[in-house]
Amino acid sequence: MLPVSVSVTADPAFVVGPVRPRTFGSFVEHLGRCVYTGIHDPGHPTADADGFRGDVVDLVRELGVTTVRYPGGNFVSGYRWEDGVGPVDQRPRRLDLAWHSIEPNLVGVDEFMRWCAKAGVEPMMAINLGTRGVEEALALLEYCNAPAGTAWADARKANAAADPYKVTMWCLGNEMDGPWQTGHKTALEYGRLAAETARVMRQLDPGLELVVCGSSSRSMPTFGAWEHTVLTEAYDQVDLVSAHAYYYEEDGDLTSFLASSVDMDRFVDDVAATADAVRAAGKHSKRIHISFDEWNVWYQRRAESRLPSGDDWPVAPVLLEDRYNVADAVVVGNLLISLLRHTDRVHAASLAQLVNVIAPIMTEPGGRAWRQTTFHPFALTARHAAGEVLRLAVHAPQQETERFGEVPVLDAVATHDPETGDVVLFAVNRSLTEPVALDVDLRGFPGLRVVEAVTLANPDHTWSATADDATSVLPRPNTTAAVADGRAAAQLPPVSWSMLRLARV
Ligand code: AHR
Numbered sequence: 001m002l003p004v005s006v007s008v009t010a011d012p013a014f015v016v017g018p019v020r021p022r023t024f025g026s027f028v029e030h031l032g033r034c035v036y037t038g039i040h041d042p043g044h045p046t047a048d049a050d051g052f053r054g055d056v057v058d059l060v061r062e063l064g065v066t067t068v069r070y071p072g073g074n075f076v077s078g079y080r081w082e083d084g085v086g087p088v089d090q091r092p093r094r095l096d097l098a099w100h101s102i103e104p105n106l107v108g109v110d111e112f113m114r115w116c117a118k119a120g121v122e123p124m125m126a127i128n129l130g131t132r133g134v135e136e137a138l139a140l141l142e143y144c145n146a147p148a149g150t151a152w153a154d155a156r157k158a159n160a161a162a163d164p165y166k167v168t169m170w171c172l173g174n175e176m177d178g179p180w181q182t183g184h185k186t187a188l189e190y191g192r193l194a195a196e197t198a199r200v201m202r203q204l205d206p207g208l209e210l211v212v213c214g215s216s217s218r219s220m221p222t223f224g225a226w227e228h229t230v231l232t233e234a235y236d237q238v239d240l241v242s243a244h245a246y247y248y249e250e251d252g253d254l255t256s257f258l259a260s261s262v263d264m265d266r267f268v269d270d271v272a273a274t275a276d277a278v279r280a281a282g283k284h285s286k287r288i289h290i291s292f293d294e295w296n297v298w299y300q301r302r303a304e305s306r307l308p309s310g311d312d313w314p315v316a317p318v319l320l321e322d323r324y325n326v327a328d329a330v331v332v333g334n335l336l337i338s339l340l341r342h343t344d345r346v347h348a349a350s351l352a353q354l355v356n357v358i359a360p361i362m363t364e365p366g367g368r369a370w371r372q373t374t375f376h377p378f379a380l381t382a383r384h385a386a387g388e389v390l391r392l393a394v395h396a397p398q399q400e401t402e403r404f405g406e407v408p409v410l411d412a413v414a415t416h417d418p419e420t421g422d423v424v425l426f427a428v429n430r431s432l433t434e435p436v437a438l439d440v441d442l443r444g445f446p447g448l449r450v451v452e453a454v455t456l457a458n459p460d461h462t463w464s465a466t467a468d469d470a471t472s473v474l475p476r477p478n479t480t481a482a483v484a485d486g487r488a489a490a491q492l493p494p495v496s497w498s499m500l501r502l503a504r505v
Contacts, residue, residue: 002434003434003435003436003437003491004396004397004409004431004434004435004436004437005436005437005439006394006395006396006397006409006410006436006437006438006439007394007395007396007439007440007441008392008393008394008395008410008412008425008427008438008439008440008441009392009393009440009441010390010392010414010416010423010425010440010441010442010444010445011390011444012390012416012418012444012445013444014390014391014392014393015388015389015390015391015416016341016342016343016344016388016389016390016391017343017344017388017389018343018387018388018389019340019343019385019386019387019388019389019415020343020346020347020348021066022066022067022122022169022347022348022349023066023336023339023340023343023346023348023349023385024064024065024066024067024349024351024378024381024382025065025066025067025068025069025122025124025293025348025349025350025351026060026063026065026067026068026069026121026350026351026352026353026354027068027069027070027073027293027294027350027351027352027353027354028068028069028070028071028112028353028354028355029070029071029072029073029074029075029076029352029353029357030071030072030073030075030079030096030099030103030107031072031073031074031075031098031099031101031319031320031353031357032099032101032316032317032318032319032320032321032356032357033316033317033318033319033321033355033356033357033363033365034353034354034355034356034357034359035107035316036104036106036107036315036316037316037356037363037365037366038053038056038354038355038356038357038359038361038363039052039053039056039057039060039107039115039354039355040052040053040106040107040111040115041053041363041365041366043366044366044367048118050111050114050115051106051107051111052111052114052115052118053363053369055369056355056361056363056369057115057118057119059361059369059371059375060119060121060354060361061119061120062379063360063361063375063378063379063382064378064379064382064383065119065121065351065354065382066121066122066382067121067122067123067124067169067348067350068116068119068121068122068123068124068350068354069124069125069126069171069293069350070112070123070124070125070126071084071112071126072098072126072174073098073126073174073294073352073353074098074099074174074175074178074180074181074182075096075098075099075103076126076127076128076130076173076174077098077128077129077130077131077173077174077176077181077182077183077184078096078097078098078128078130078131078182078183079103079128080094080128080132080136081108081109081128081136081140081143082139083103083105083108084105084107084108084109084110084111085108085109085110085143085155085156085159085160086155086159088105088106091104091105091106091108092105093105095313097182098180098182099307099317099319100307100308100309100312100313101308101313101314101315101316101317101319102313102314102315103315104315109125109140109143109144110156110159110160110161113144113160113161113165114160122168122169123165123167123169124167124169124170124171124293124348124350125140125144125167125169125170125171126170126171126173126174127140127170127171127172127173127197128173129172129173129176129183129190129193129194129197130173130174130176130181130182130183130184131182131183133193133197134193134196134197134200137172137197137200137201138200138201138204139152140152141170141201141204141205142204143155143156144156144164144165144166144167145164145165145166145167145204145205146164146204146205147164148162168207168208168209169208169209169211169348170201170208170209170210170211171211171213171242171291171293172194172197172198172210172211172212172213172238173190173194173213174213175213175216175244176190176194176213176216177190177213177215177216177220177222177226178216178220181216187222187225187226187228187229187230188229188233190213190230191212191229191230191231191232191233191234192233194212194213194230194233194234194237194238195233195234195237195238198210198212198234198237198238199237202237209239209240210237210238210239210240211238211239211240211241211242211291211293211348212230212231212234212238212240212241212242213230213241213242214226214227214230214241214242214243214244214271214290215227216244217244217245217246217247218243218245218247218263218266218267218270219247223270224270224274227241227271227274227275227278228274228277228278231274231275231278231288232278232281232282235278235279235282235284235288236284238288239288239289240288240289240290240291240347240348241271241275241288241289241290241291242290242291242292242293242294243267243268243271243290243291243292243293243295244292244293244294244295244352245263245264245267245292245294245295246294246295246296246297246298246300246352246358247263247298248260248263248296248297248298248331248335249297249298249299249300249301250327250328253401253402253403254327254432254461254495255399255400255401255402255430255432256401256402256403256404257327257331258327258330258331258334258428258430258432258495259401259403259404259407259430260297260331260334260335261331261334261335261337261338261411261428262401262404262407263403263404264292264295264335264338264339265338265341265342268290268292268338268342268345268346271290271345272290272342272345275287275288275290289345289346289347289348290342290345290346290347290348291346291347291348291349291350292339292346292348292349292350293348293349293350293352294350294352295335295339295349295350295351295352296332296335296351296352296353296358296374297322297324297328297331297332297358297374298320298322298358299322302322304318304319304320304321304322305319305320305322307319319357320353320357320358321356321357321358321362322358323372323464323465323466324360324372324373324374324464324465325373325461325462325463325464326373326456326457326458326460326461326462326463326473326495327461327462327495328373328374329372329373329374329376329377329456329497330377330428330456330457330461330495330496330497332351332374332377332378333377333378333381333426333428333456333497334411334428334430334497336377336378336381336426337411337412337413337426337427337428338411340381340385340389340413340415340426341389341391341413343389351378359372360372360374360375360378361375362465362467364467367467368467370465370466370467370470371465371470372464372465372470373456373463373464373465373473376456376474376475377456377475377497377499380454380475380499381426381499384415384424384499384501385415385424385426386415386417386420386422386424387415387416387417387418387419387420387422388415388416388417388418389413389414389415390413390414390415390416390423391413392412392413392414394408394410394411394412396408396409396410396436397409399430399431407430408430409429409430409431409434409436410427410428410429410430410436410438410492411427411428411430412425412426412427412428413425413426414426416445420503421445421447421448421503421504422501422502422503422504423442423445423448423501423502423503424499424500424501424502425440425488425498425499425500425502426497426498426499427492427497427498427499427500428496428497428498429492429493429494429495429496429498430495431494431495432494432495433494434494435491435492435493435494436491436492437489437491438488438489438490438491438492439487439488439489440487440488440489440500441486441487442483442486442487442488442502443486443487445502446486447504448483448488448502448503448504449483449502449503449504449505450481450482450483450488450500450501450502451501451502451503451505452477452499452500452501453477453478453479453480453481453490453498453499453500453501454475454476454477454478454498454499455475455476455478455492455493455496455497455498456473456474456475456476456496456497456498457493457494457495457496457497458473461495475497475499478490478491478492478498478500481500483502488500488502
């Protein structure tokens, strides 16, 4: 089969912005088995004194996750954070209406902070603006960030930690436009509450970075108008607006699915344009950035995502445990390309979620942990993207998609580290059938050589990892990659994600 020719030009002058470590965040919600039997499993042979699994912490470190959003998600909108502090055996069991489950409160804010320290990640806390409000948000902030000497700070000292946790990133509620959200609100109701909560939170701690809820999806009828109203109310009080996107799934139209990042590109552009319109109308000088704090492939219609019902209120049920295949991993890699390409506006992002629940890491209760296919493009991008993000000039044939119209057959982004001179190219071949013959003009970076080239692909793109076989399909060395006369060349198979690392050697 004749490959499709794609030419790409990279130049050190085409800088979008810095590679931001917070682009590689993730999310731990009290949902299904994410916390219980996911990160927390006291009976597990690798568990520490808090009951946290050491094997999972090792995988989280290998994944390269930087921030972890907690404790929800939909869960947070009915959560009383006070239930999760103090002696574990005295904590109440509560109904969790969001996921029709029982929350045993064995893990709360103090345990989570210790887990973050162990995993080497920055906590990103979400507050409940569904059933609760300003007072409870202030109490939690005092508990986390105030020095000892007042009631909640002293409670933290007595329970767990003399020193404040100094949590910088806070989400002002979760998906507050969603009718499924406990205590959901109109844009005006929420915008006023978020603005006032943010204002007083800053009185307690001026150094906070605050994320206001954008619309819960680009497909919501409220999308756009919601962001406009909320930001009109809260512009001066917040730093970022959230974006959530999950409607990426292979529903029989693989060609459209492989172009999912086109939707993410448009999503970011739409939110940025709306925020800038509010900026212009309000004569504000600062810019609002985007926290893409829930994104992933999610097969919402599958049985795995059906909630318990009736009198069935389980603790940590199997929920949203999608098994990801090779095509899913290619799309996840491509969504990361999109997030990097928008590093000027996307200042934080969270792959939702981290363990068991639509996650790159899976566990057996008390048993094995393994990497899903989606683990690999995330880990490699988080480890090797460095320095500045470069916009590339890509000349690629277009392919027709049902959902997004014509899209280029190849999508790519590159990073350049001005200190080392290293260039890393991330690329996706979206064709179902044709290999791509990639030609990259690197004349702006003299002396580069290939130090590593890997490709994730498989003749059967439906292959998924299991506990018994998580390694048959991995990113493999791409032996076709080479540099000659200032040009890099590589063959990229159909339905593939690749990384090409170039350095002066
Ligand atoms: O990540 C799963 C759920 O998806 C989250 O709880 C919610 O915020 C979103 O709708």
